[in-house]
Amino acid sequence: MNRQAQGLFISGDWKRESHGPLYLQLQTHIEKAIETGRILHGDPLPSEREIAAMTGLSRVTVRRAVQELARRGLVVQKPGSGTFIAPEMQKVEQSLSTLTSFSEDMARRGNSVQSRWMEKGIFAPSPEETMVLGLASTDMVARVSRLRIADNVPMAIERATISTRFLPDPDLVTDSLYAQLDRLGNKPVRAIQRISAANLGRTDADLLEVGEGAAGLNIVRVSYLQSGKVVEFTRSVYRGDAYDFVAELKIGNNDDADKAQ
Amino acid sequence: MNRQAQGLFISGDWKRESHGPLYLQLQTHIEKAIETGRILHGDPLPSEREIAAMTGLSRVTVRRAVQELARRGLVVQKPGSGTFIAPEMQKVEQSLSTLTSFSEDMARRGNSVQSRWMEKGIFAPSPEETMVLGLASTDMVARVSRLRIADNVPMAIERATISTRFLPDPDLVTDSLYAQLDRLGNKPVRAIQRISAANLGRTDADLLEVGEGAAGLNIVRVSYLQSGKVVEFTRSVYRGDAYDFVAELKIGNNDDADKAQ
């Protein structure tokens, strides 16, 4: 077992630094130990049973504290192995005013990019897809879903749907979806994007390697051609701890600003 | 107790519709009951002890399922009273390309708006505030924090900091912060906004009346005067289930996207 984590709970004063339920006191105690660098990123935490013994709490209570930290991403629990302090994660910034691709974002940061294909093919559209893409009843759609990975860390899940009229053969999409659309002369020129937050479900959390219930950014994007037709309908889920969306806002109706300029 | 929820767990087949851990099976079972309208919004769920008795599970296991639903906001737990299906929540849209105020957003939807003041006064700046606002070492800041409420539902927490050079008397801020800044000739003309998702901590979750760990949108906004000086530094936390940010994107540099990997 690791030595530095040993002294964390023996002192007996870990209780007094907080108040309220025991599991919360323990939780904030561990949290502070991580923040102050008393335990280093990547290091293992003592096992739940050990912490229980050291603190005099039951394992259930210890577990509750650790689980909450895991849900927040400060800590990673590995069955059969142990619990480890999560590696530090610097947020990626993405502009909200220009349409950039994932590959672009990452390349700018000098990170290695990988994609794991999850689905790529022609399908019958769902009712939602039919509506959003404005399809005729006989139209089919191409779906390309992939897990986006940067430096071996899964960052986002992308689920794109395109009418086969604009993308007849999804297998030709190898790297950038936009690159392929461009080759076909169907590159979008504008898009509407909706951003909201939600707790990740089991499936998505597992893919992104975070705890179930961790916060994620849901992004729904609809892209338009110059002609105004809808090309692409993409639902993405980003890790909340890995992404930061940046937008520049301008004042709506402001007479003073106009005059001053 | 309510009658319609009675039959939910007696059948004995609630287990077979799912697989995996019992608490997950129960969780998805209740979830479906809500989705399909088998239990109505606002109705009470049977008590944890009752569900335990009906399903043959222990209360701990039942509790785990219910708690997860509470964290997701599908259900509200009221100590001493019971657990209730949460009222349906329609999302509010907010544009990301124009700077609008909360009051504006809500007024457009025809909702009643309230604010609960949490902090309003002059303070010594934190290191972060000093840096972001570009303060001299002797400068003081005005802080105005409030809980934003629409139709009696808490929607967001707003914590704004302004240098006293631009807002000498925060007590004069009654409704819109921007309105007051405008009166003083210090209305911002542009802003940079960062959006990310995170699980809500105890304090914020309590204020927003959602479960601890529910997903929230963190928004940090820095507003600029025409002169380029920083006026305002605001950190807001929005309920993930209540807000939807909308952005319109334009294609930046087309060629870069193709080349980027």
Next chain:
DNA sequence: AAGTGGTCTAGACCACGCG
């Protein structure tokens, strides 16, 4: 006073990783 959710315990079995 009775019932509710909130917390906590002690003990158990499982599947899995690792040496």
Next chain:
DNA sequence: GCGTGGTCTAGACCACTTC
């Protein structure tokens, strides 16, 4: 095979709301 996290149980006390 041993230790880990993952799940589950039965029973307990508390603070609170409701009647």
